[in-house]
Amino acid sequence: xxxxxxxNIHLYFIALTAALLLAAPGTPRxxxxxxxxLDKPIRLVIGFPAGGPIDTxxxxxxxxxxxxxGQQVIVDNRAGANGIIAMDIVAKxxxxxxxxxxxxxxxxxxxxxxxxxxxFDLTRDFAPVSHLASNSSLIYAHPSVPAKNxxxxxxxxxxxxxxVMYASSGNGGIPHLGAEMLNMAAKIKxxxxxxxxxxxxxxALLGGEVQFAISAVVSGLQxxxxxxxxxIATTMKTRLAxxxxxxxxxETLPGYEVDNWHGLVAPAxxxxxVIARLQGEIARVIKLPTIQEKLAAQGVDPVxxxxxxxxxxxxxxxxxxxxxxxxxxxxxx
Numbered sequence: 001x002x003x004x005x006x007x008n009i010h011l012y013f014i015a016l017t018a019a020l021l022l023a024a025p026g027t028p029r030x031x032x033x034x035x036x037x038l039d040k041p042i043r044l045v046i047g048f049p050a051g052g053p054i055d056t057x058x059x060x061x062x063x064x065x066x067x068x069x070g071q072q073v074i075v076d077n078r079a080g081a082n083g084i085i086a087m088d089i090v091a092k093x094x095x096x097x098x099x100x101x102x103x104x105x106x107x108x109x110x111x112x113x114x115x116x117x118x119x120f121d122l123t124r125d126f127a128p129v130s131h132l133a134s135n136s137s138l139i140y141a142h143p144s145v146p147a148k149n150x151x152x153x154x155x156x157x158x159x160x161x162x163x164v165m166y167a168s169s170g171n172g173g174i175p176h177l178g179a180e181m182l183n184m185a186a187k188i189k190x191x192x193x194x195x196x197x198x199x200x201x202x203x204a205l206l207g208g209e210v211q212f213a214i215s216a217v218v219s220g221l222q223x224x225x226x227x228x229x230x231x232i233a234t235t236m237k238t239r240l241a242x243x244x245x246x247x248x249x250x251e252t253l254p255g256y257e258v259d260n261w262h263g264l265v266a267p268a269x270x271x272x273x274v275i276a277r278l279q280g281e282i283a284r285v286i287k288l289p290t291i292q293e294k295l296a297a298q299g300v301d302p303v304x305x306x307x308x309x310x311x312x313x314x315x316x317x318x319x320x321x322x323x324x325x326x327x328x329x330x331x332x333x
Contacts, residue, residue, distance in 0.1 A: 037274075038069055038070070038071050038097055038098065038274060038277065038278075039071070040071060040098055041071055041072040041073070041074055041098070042065075042069065042071050042072070042073045042074065042097070042098050042099075042100065043074050043076045043098065043099045043100065044058050044062065044073060044074065044075050044076065044100055044102045044264075045076045045078055045086045045089055045090050045099065045100065045101050045102065046058060046075060046076065046077050046078065046086060046102050046103075047078060047079060047080070047081075047082070047083025047084070047085065047086035047087065047101075047103065047104075047107055048077065048079050048083070048104075049077055049079045049197070050075075050077050051199075052197075052198060053135050053198075053216040053218050053219065053260075053298070053300075054102065054103075054104055054135070054262055055075065055077060056218065056298070057132075057133060057135070057262060057295070057298075057300060058075045058102055059075055060291065060294060060295070061073075061282075061285055061286070061291070062074070062075055064285045064288070064291070065281055065282070065285055068281045068284065068285060069277070069278075069281055071098075082106060082107065082110075082111055082170065082172055082173065082332075083103060083104070083106065083107035083111065084107075084111060084115075084118060084119065086101060086103075086107075087101055087103065087107060087111075087118075087120060087126075088119045088120055089101075090126075090265070090266070090267055091119075091120035091125035091126065091267060092120075092267075093267050094267070095127075095266065095267035095268060095269035095270040095271075096270065096271070096274065097266060097270050097271065097274035097275070097277075097278060099266075099267065100129065100264055100265065100266050100278070101126070101264070101265050101266075102132075102262065102263075102264050103262070103263055103264075103265065104135075104174070104260060104261070104262060104263075105174055105259065105260050105261050105317060105321070106172065106173040106174055106177075106260075108263050108265070108314060108317075109314065109317035109318045109320075109321050110172055110173070110174075110177060110321045110325065111172070112318060113318060113321060113322040113325050113326075114172050114325050114330060114331070114332060115332055124268060125267065125268050126265045126266070126267065126268055127265065127266050127267070127268050127269070127270050127275060127307070128263070128264075128265055128307040128308075128310040128311050128314065129263075129264040129265055129266050129275055129278050129279050129282070129307055129310070130263070130264045130278070130279045130282045130283070130303075130304060130305055130306070130307065130310060131261060131262075131263050131303045131304075131305040131309060131310040131313055131314075132262045132263060132264050132282060132286065132302075132303060132304060132305075133261070133262045133286065133295065133300050133301060133302050133303055133304075134236070134259050134260070134261045134262070134300070134301040134303060135216050135217075135218075135259075135260040135261070135262060135298075135299065135300050135301075136216070136217045136234055136235070136236045136240055136260075136299035136300065136301065137174065137175075137178065137214050137215060137216055137217065137234070137235040137236070137258055137260055138214070138215065138216075138217055138220065138224075138231050138232075138233070138234055138235065138243075138246070138299075139153070139182070139212060139213075139214050139231070139232040139233045139234075139235065139249065140205060140212060140213050140214070140215060140220050140223075140224075140229045140230065140231060140232070141153060141211060141212045141229065141230045141231075141232050142205055142206075142208050142210070142211050142212070142229065142230075143227070143228070143229070143230060144208055144211070145164075145211050145212065145230070147230075147232060148230070148232075149232060149233065149247060149252075150232050150233040150247065150249055150251075150252040150253070151252050153212070153232050154186045154188055154252070157186070157188040157189070157190055158186075158187075158188050161188070161189045162189050162190075162191060163191075164188075164190045164191070164211045164212065165190065165191045165192075165193050165209075165210040165211055165212075166179045166190050166191070166192060166193065166210055166211065166212045166213055166214070167193055167194075167195055167201035167202070167204050167205050167209075167210040167212075167213040168192060168193070168194050168195065168201060168213065168214075169194075169195060169196075169197050169198045169201055169215070170194050170195070170196065170197070171192075171194050171330070171331075171332065172325075172330060172332060174214070174258060174260045175198075175201070175213060175214045175215050176192060176194065176330070177321060177324050177325065177328070177330065178214040178235060178258040179192065179212075179213075179214050180192075180324055180328040180330065181256065181258065181324050182214070182249075182253075182256065183328070184324070184327055184328070185253045185255070185256045186253060190211075190212070193209075193210050198215060198216075198219055201213055201215070202215070202219060202220060202223070205229065206223065206228055206229065212232070214235060214258065216260060216298075216299065217234075217240065217242065217243075217298060217299025217300075218298040218299060218300075221242075221299070224243075231243060231246045232246075233246060233247055233248060233249040233251075233252070234246055234247070234248050234249065235248075235249050235256070235257060235258035235259075236248060236257065236258075236259065236301075237250060237257055240299055241296065242296065242297070242299055259317075261303075261313075261317070263310055263314065264278070264282065265310075266278070275307060279304075279306060279307060282304050283304035283305075285304075286302040286303070286304040287302065287304065
């Protein structure tokens with residue numbers, strides 16, 4: 001249950017930023033780390049099953065990181081509990097850079113404000129490594145919905161309050177809260193229908209059981225091209241080169257943006273030199289022309305930011321989603 005007051009959230013942010021920046025390269029720490037080299041296989045722990053957008057991204061990057069770091073990088077899928085299981089594994093891992101959490105907005109920015117209790121503490125248990133990429137999402141609609149763009153969709157939903165339903169991959173994730181943010185911004189009332197994952201949600205949307213969904217570009221691009229779904233808008237700040245005729249949602253609703261970003265974090269206490277090595281290699285790999293081309297084809301925007309940049313961005317994202325969680329009255333399942 002959401003129990004944090006905004007006063008407490010503000011104090012939480014101050015502590016989070018201080019803790020994250022303390023762990024960042026270039027910031028002195030009270031104790032010198034004992035281990036400063038990566039000398040065994042590295043696990044990228046993901047809180048989702050194989051085959052999803054973040055898993056796909058991790059598996060594109062892992063071979064190149066393996067080559068650059070000189071150690072095998074293994075993708076370790078630990079699905080369940082909105083990524084909490086996977087994060088807990090990393091929080092309790094030896095802080096030497098060999099066990100990392102590769103997370104999403106939902107894992108890193110939504111869970112902390114949606115759950116009253118977590119088995120770990122962001123301010124104590126994690127150090128930022130890199131804001132790796134942003135995964136563009138689309139507002140998808142079934143062909144039966146009488147709307148070609150977001151303005152027409154809002155008009156349709158306004159005329160049918162409580163009758164337009166949307167699919168999500170589960171309670172509290174970006175597909176759920178992105179739609180709740182849309183409800184708030186457009187002053188409409190649509191109905192949440194959670195499914196156990198992206199695939200069953202899309203099956204329901206394709207079958208007309210629900211009328212729309214918010215999900216990653218890679219999840220439904222083939223259905224748009226085949227005419228089985230419509231792209232009502234992209235949720236990023238600007239239009240996508242991949243779909244230039246699809247307007248950004250903020251062209252109709254200024255300020256509306258849903259960025260399903262991907263961040264890499266390590267256990268707190270991971271040596272500064274190790275974090276710097278990981279971030280540097282990520283920044284190199286993510287800028288390779290072949291990788292940029294491959295990611296662009298999936299609607300993914302590579303970032304490769306520094307630990308300090310991730311800390312600041314992370315704080316802002318928690319602020320944004322705390323407001324949505326509170327106003328929408330969202331609670332864990």
